[in-house]
Amino acid sequence: MAARYPRPGPSPRREAAVVPRAAAPDASARARCGYREPVPNDARARDGRTAEAPVPPPGAAPAGPRHGVRADIQGLRALAVASVVVFHFWPSVLPGGFTGVDVFFVVSGFLITGQILRDVDRFGAGAFAARFWAARARRILPAALLVVAVVLVASWAVMPVSRWPGVGAHALSSALSLENWRLAAEAVDYGAEGAASSPYQHYWSLSVEEQFYVVWPLLLLALTLLVRRSGGLARLGRRTVVGAVMGAVLVTSLAYSFVVTAHDPGAAYFVTPARIWQLAAGGLVALLAVRGVRGVPWAGVALIGVGFVLIDTDTPYPGLAALLPTVGACLVLVGGPTGRFSFDRLTSARPVQHLGDISYSVYLWHWPLLVLTPIALGRDLTTVDLVLLVAVTLAVSELSYRLVEQPFRRGRALRTPARACVAGAVSIALVATAAVQLEHRGDARIEAAAAELAQAGTRGAQDDCRGGAALDHDCADPFGPVAADVALAASSDLPVASSEPRCSDDTGPFSTVVCRYGDPKGRRTLLLWGNSHASAWSDAVAVAGKRLGWKVVVASRSGCPANLDLPSTTGGPREQSTAELEACAERNRWVLSTLVPKADVVLMSDLRAGWADGSRSIDGFVEAIEQSREAGAKVVWLGDVPLTDGVLTRVDGPQCLQLHGQCSNPVSKALVARVVTERVVERVPDLSVIDVTSRFCDDERCYSGIGGVSVYFDGLHLSGTYSHSLGPWLARELKAAVRRAG
Structure with a gap:
């Protein structure tokens, strides 16, 4: 399509559809x-033309x-x-x-x-x-x-x-x-x-x-x-x-x-x-x-x-x-x-x-x-x-x-x-x-709310009942409503890799920019590879890296999944240009040839819902896993963050929370990408998978507000605060997943 962008229609112009009665x-x-x-009414013939009487504009009650x-x-x-x-x-x-x-x-x-x-x-x-x-x-x-x-x-x-x-x-x-x-x-x-x-x-x-x-x-x-x-x-x-x-x-x-x-x-x-x-x-x-x-x-x-x-x-x-x-x-x-x-x-x-x-x-x-x-x-x-x-x-x-x-x-x-x-x-x-x-x-209201919460140390606060931590402790309802000012501030609460100075690759020409977190003296290196959803996990892997004593490299590029197939669209509402697709392919080749050989663990994270209907091959994901293993790295597959609505539609989390306090999506719609994980595991039976469902959902629904904070900063990406709150949990899951990977 020209764009999966919503297509508003025409501008029916109000030019009079009139045919002249007499002309030179x-x-x-x-x-x-x-x-x-x-x-005008008093117009008369000019240059041999008979002046036309006033023509009622279309829709006016005509005199005749x-x-x-x-x-x-x-x-x-x-x-x-x-x-x-x-x-x-x-x-x-x-x-x-x-x-x-x-x-x-x-x-x-x-x-x-x-x-x-x-x-x-x-x-x-x-x-x-x-x-x-x-x-x-x-x-x-x-x-x-x-x-x-x-x-x-x-x-x-x-x-x-x-x-x-x-x-x-x-x-x-x-x-x-x-x-x-x-x-x-x-x-x-x-x-x-x-x-x-x-x-x-x-x-x-x-x-x-x-x-x-x-x-x-x-x-x-x-x-x-x-x-x-x-x-x-x-x-x-x-x-x-x-x-x-x-x-x-x-x-x-x-x-x-x-x-x-x-x-x-x-x-x-x-x-x-x-x-x-x-x-x-x-x-x-x-x-x-x-x-x-x-x-x-x-x-x-x-x-x-x-x-x-x-x-x-x-x-x-x-x-x-x-x-x-x-x-x-x-x-x-x-x-x-x-x-x-x-x-x-x-x-x-x-x-x-x-x-x-x-x-x-x-x-x-x-x-x-x-x-x-x-x-x-x-x-x-x-x-x-x-x-x-x-x-x-x-x-x-x-x-x-x-x-x-x-x-x-x-x-x-x-x-x-x-x-x-x-x-x-x-x-x-x-x-x-x-x-x-x-x-x-x-803008002023958003900046004021963000400044107030930043002053309170929201992202780094060690509150056992705030954000994802509320799911692991004896707290009041972790899926309770989110305060309006917290929801408002979330609209500018970008993950650290997407904030200034930005170190996650954007959609422009190919580049070798990466983010480095964790323990700079760590003996192991964790490479987080994927699209902007990998970037959204940057706060979590930064915390996890410090806890585990690992170096962390985030190699994320917007709209560019860790998939070695020929460039194709990612199944989102936005259509990519040919130049973007070619740059994505070049970026993935560079990651595989340059970064993967230096990594002990490759953590793959993406938005994969576009592959859920089975119309697109998962071969590129499988190939990325196999080639990473051949380079000597252990591969861990990180499950998809739940959708806020459907595959091609989004509900902006902070905006919805401002209006309603809490918003949710049925598991059947939010977790459609689980099908992709299952298909990949069928091809790679010993693949180590981290299931993220428990961090977002109960048995029936997945939520936009957890532990009093917004899960998302837009309609599909983790907020920096919520990502940060998942760091301790992710450290535990990574340690176990690496053991399973052998």
Whole structure:
């Protein structure tokens, strides 16, 4: 897949799907499929054109028939936004519903290109840009910034404090139309793996389009001026020149999309250069101005539908698969009214048209409602809840459309370009300031909680009833609730190997960095080898090494298990790039050739749940064990830390504890990796295994809080405090395991 990262859907733009009624003869071809900007009531004919009466924006109660609105475009909007909502609420029902974003990109490119080319001629190069961006501000910013602001307040009210910094950062990126780049960075950030979904995640596609709206008009304006001033280009004609450049942009962006999807799938879904070709495709359709081709729209709908069904979150995306919805949307746009059973005719029903009208508001509100409601309720949503939430989304969207979108879009207060642009800039600044404030307040609260606990010596305190020690002594319920301030501090309680100065290898280029703990004069050397889960045990092995009198070397690399198979994904929610996989393979070869021969004991620790379903071979694990033994080391297999939810999903431990005091996961879900251990032991019967279950679980459930501290610092890695508390237990287990290893 492009990324197992959650895929929010499209940004249904509110550009009016209007067909001009009259145009100058030299612009007729372009005008047939171009966007028609509503003009003031007192507008009259210009340059031989008949001025259009005010066209009610989509969804407004029209004074008369909706002659100028293209029913097929509104139908596409309704289809796309419905598919995205269904995908988010019931992903198994429509696994490719997220491809509705591609449909909207095509529609936006189509409408905006037609509008730009027409308005450059109508208003002249000097006035065009200001009018264009003012129109964008009126149509896009009021509803978008309202949702950003409302979600900021709601997040402050219902979310745990540890999520405030992330929410503030995403709100800022969304207000500045940079959310897609933030998500792209997080998609390749191993530390963000399993992070809870942001209520602003869906703003990524708005960000792509806003960036397009900055560059595209400047490009087309420059081409127009170039054609006018160059005799040779003038003979070719503007449409030819613009079409050639659009085609070049499309081909270049499409090629980049293929490359980045193959080599950097985590970021590919979000980055603007991998998406521009879809907007350019819509622009070319507008430029060609072909309409009325019988049967073609239904072929386009069929392609879009195939994408909804056959594409899923495991499909490399956008890449080749994105051609289905993109080409499909283009075919619908070149169709138009072609008969009694045309797509245009059948989507003209008022409910379909109205859903297209309010699609922007539906898109803006549905995702934050879906993210925030279960947090506010303190439980997962049932099917009944989801149905009711869809109804709430439609109701709120209707109010937003009528009370915010339409008044700002049609009112006189922001009619002039100067007023619209200034108001937009001020509004963005105010919302951005609020976002930064929430981020800083969250950071300050977390730092204060962490400082308070650090001053009390939490990690190193010899408290027999704190952390994992509570499981070995006569203490009150070790699975009792965790104090809110302790849970808050846990969000920054990283293991020692992952703290500053970091000595656990990250996901960048191959390196030979390692961590060294334990007794520097010890006669034995313990090598802890694995991915970031090995790093999370660094506090425990540091304590164990000192108790046993062993040197300890931690050779961990994020996303890189101790597995000698050819590079492959690790089965987590984050997709790795080709460069990361190659660096992982190089790192493991180096560990095996350089560190293993110097070790007396090799302790292997990883996240292995991705191998639990049996679809992936365990040969690489077995080979690592055998080659380590051949190098003269005794091998001990450390069992997996329990999952907080499923294999591809996470529940952030500190955040959950802040809200509920205690959180748990059924053993059947938390310990799925035991199957992997059993399969490895079948292949290597004399393998010495340390079972960690008793440190996290009772007979039925595994817990996120034990002995009054958070087990995790995120959704899957041990916190430094809890790891440290397991040191004495691990020392005992290692001593026994080495004896068993012979």
